[in-house]
Amino acid sequence: EVQLVESGGGLVTPGGSLRLSCAASGFTFSSYSMNWVRQAPGKGLEWVSSISNGANYIHYADSVKGRFTISRDNAKNSLFLQMNSLRAEDTAVYYCARVSTPGGLSAAAGIDYWGQGTLVTVSS
Amino acid sequence: SYELTQSFSVSVSPGQTASITCSGDKLGDRYVFWYQQKPGQSPVLVIYQDRKRPSGIPERISGSNSGNTATLTISETQAMDEADYYCQAWDSSTVIFGGGTKLTVL
Numbered sequence: 001e002v003q004l005v006e007s008g009g010g011l012v013t014p015g016g017s018l019r020l021s022c023a024a025s026g027f028t029f030s031s032y033s034m035n036w037v038r039q040a041p042g043k044g045l046e047w048v049s050s051i052s053n054g055a056n057y058i059h060y061a062d063s064v065k066g067r068f069t070i071s072r073d074n075a076k077n078s079l080f081l082q083m084n085s086l087r088a089e090d091t092a093v094y095y096c097a098r099v100s101t102p103g104g105l106s107a108a109a110g111i112d113y114w115g116q117g118t119l120v121t122v123s124s
Numbered sequence: 125s126y127e128l129t130q131s132f133s134v135s136v137s138p139g140q141t142a143s144i145t146c147s148g149d150k151l152g153d154r155y156v157f158w159y160q161q162k163p164g165q166s167p168v169l170v171i172y173q174d175r176k177r178p179s180g181i182p183e184r185i186s187g188s189n190s191g192n193t194a195t196l197t198i199s200e201t202q203a204m205d206e207a208d209y210y211c212q213a214w215d216s217s218t219v220i221f222g223g224g225t226k227l228t229v230l
Contacts, residue, residue, distance in 0.1 A: 035219060037219070037221075044208075044210065044221060044222075044223050044224040045159070045161075045167065045210050045212075045221045045224070046221065047218065047219035047220070047221060050217070050218075050219065057217070059217050059218055061218065062125075095166060095167075100169070100172065105217055106214075107154065107155060107213075107214035108155050108173060110155075110157035110169050110172040110173075110212065111157070111159070111167075111169060111212070111219075112169050112172075112178065114166040114167055114168075115166065116166055117166060
């Protein structure tokens with residue numbers, strides 16, 4: 001059974017940093033590209049970042065570019081999101097999500113598995 | 125930047141057909157994916173590559189995509205279908221989500 005379990009969320013003051021982790025199991029993690037997607041309270045889904053299976057290709061939403069860094073450790077089946085210079089508008093539930101087809105990032109692939117999410121609150 | 129537009133809400137009576145649309149420039153040239161999200165839960169993929177259903181998704185949920193509009197159709201709508209629905213496509217290696225449509229089953 002595919003499982004994605006996020007951790008690392010919490011309350012942080014504006015300008016602070018936080019590192020999210022996602023532990024993957026039930027599939028060959030190194031074969032799949034991964035995403036971080038967030039959802040502000042009462043709002044819609046917003047894509048944050050993608051990383052290809054081999055970490056050769058990385059993309060960010062303009063709203064987080066230069067502040068957030070996605071990475072992965074295929075040996076430990078883990079995905080990460082380092083978030084710096086946090087703002088109030090970064091407050092959201094952050095989901096770890098798997099691209100549906102093995103291999104690199106593809107416009108033919110959706111997101112087939114999502115974690116339960118971890119809440120990040122940026123407030124003074 | 126590329127945008128996907130969805131109506132804010134759709135209402136349907138039980139047993140009737142609900143149609144949720146997603147519009148974007150030449151959207152028919154891209155693959156569209158649809159997600160269902162119920163309150164307090166993570167999204168679930170219900171349609172991929174315009175019209176394909178993942179295993180476990182009932183046949184009464186279908187999709188189409190042509191021109192500038194993709195459509196998610198739910199036939200014989202049930203109370204359990206009440207949820208937020210999001211369309212998604214890719215643009216220049218970035219993931220684009222529509223704003224979401226709240227489906228209410230009256």
